[in-house]
Amino acid sequence: MPSSRRAFLSALPDKPQFRPLGKTGLKPSALGFGCMTTSDATVIERAADMGLNYFDTARSYQSGNNERLVGVALKGKRSSVIISSKSLAKTRAEALADLDTTLRELQTDYVDIWFLHNKSTPAEVTDDLLEAQRAAKQAGKIRFAGVSSHFNMPEMLAHLVQRGQTDVALVAYNFTMQPDVTAAIQKARAAGMGIVAMKVLAGGFLRILRGDRLYGINPNSLSATLKREGAMQAAIKWALKNNSVDTSIVCMTDADQLQENFTAASLPFTPADEKLLSLQVAAISPLYCRMCGACTGVCPKGVPIADTLRILSYADGYRQFALARERFLELPTAARSIRCQDCSTCSVHCPNGVHIRQRLIRAQSLLA
Ligand code: SF4
Ligand code: SF4
Incomplete structure (x- = not known):
């Protein structure tokens, strides 16, 4: 030591x-x-x-x-x-x-x-x-x-x-x-x-x-x-x-x-x-959702953004992949089936600097 x-x-x-x-x-x-x-x-x-x-x-x-x-x-x-x-x-x-x-x-x-x-x-x-x-x-x-x-x-x-x-x-x-x-x-x-x-x-x-x-x-x-x-x-x-x-x-x-x-x-x-x-x-701002709620209901396709990012943090931040997947599978089926990869740009802007589309693509590829 x-x-x-x-x-x-x-x-x-x-x-x-x-x-x-x-x-x-x-x-x-x-x-x-x-x-x-x-x-x-x-x-x-x-x-x-x-x-x-x-x-x-x-x-x-x-x-x-x-x-x-x-x-x-x-x-x-x-x-x-x-x-x-x-x-x-x-x-x-x-x-x-x-x-x-x-x-x-x-x-x-x-x-x-x-x-x-x-x-x-x-x-x-x-x-x-x-x-x-x-x-x-x-x-x-x-x-x-x-x-x-x-x-x-x-x-x-x-x-x-x-x-x-x-x-x-x-x-x-x-x-x-x-x-x-x-x-x-x-x-x-x-x-x-x-x-x-x-x-x-x-x-x-x-x-x-x-x-x-x-x-x-x-x-x-x-x-x-x-x-x-x-x-x-x-x-x-x-x-x-x-x-x-x-x-x-x-x-x-x-x-x-x-x-x-x-x-x-x-x-x-x-x-x-x-x-x-x-x-x-400064370091975590592209990654970390501060749960401010500003993006609630903004995605035209209905992605529950903050919930998904919170769940992703279980995998990325706490290294608890099984927990993250379990929580992700509890989201409504329609919300889980959306793929941000299919949007060329994201119409949702995070005032706190979270790279929303990139983070959601990661969540969907890891957990869906
Ligand atoms: S606007 Fe940004 S910080 Fe606020 S809930 Fe949405 S992703 Fe999280
Ligand atoms: S990329 Fe943005 S606009 Fe498209 S589905 Fe995902 S959150 Fe919604």
């Missing part, structure tokens, strides 16, 4: 930082464990032993196998950890059936937070689904009701606060986002909602091992830029410097990532981090 790394690790904090989760009374570690991409139960066990107490999964992750893995890893620790799961169901009956499966797979009688998953317009948070959450609470199967949103956070948070039925919001939040997302989070938190941040690493492009000729730039230089030392840790510090973010779910697949992220979550955001992230923003 290089001496600089040894020195870094010897300065490790031995306890995580905890924050109150809105008005729930729960106190999760600021660094939570997003289990979506984890396939090694020992990494989850180790995180719990280090004092992290918040673990997030979903019914749909890893074809339903992720909850099972989390259940095994946290067996015997149930009373000292906070577990959240999610359902993509669109009706009350389906959602409640999902929840029963979730509880069985997690080997528990209740989940602490149960999210209606991937709702990015107010219309998707139906009365029927809210009723499912109320019924689940009454039955003691969930402690708190949540909603997760990948896009359109300002509108969604305002809507959820106004409806007053949601205890916790799980929102995409990272250093590439505009100040309106930060402001919306602060407002929702001030109204008492618990805030959990996801997508904190903005696609995890650190872990791309090589560049891609589709981006039209030198692949080696792109890789070098994206693998900049410390960028992912700076991203975690950036999200947590917002005091309205109660916790974050950061995906971790091995002990090294766990250790580095654990340390990052205890350190302040510095001017050096700021510099690193502004370079990172």
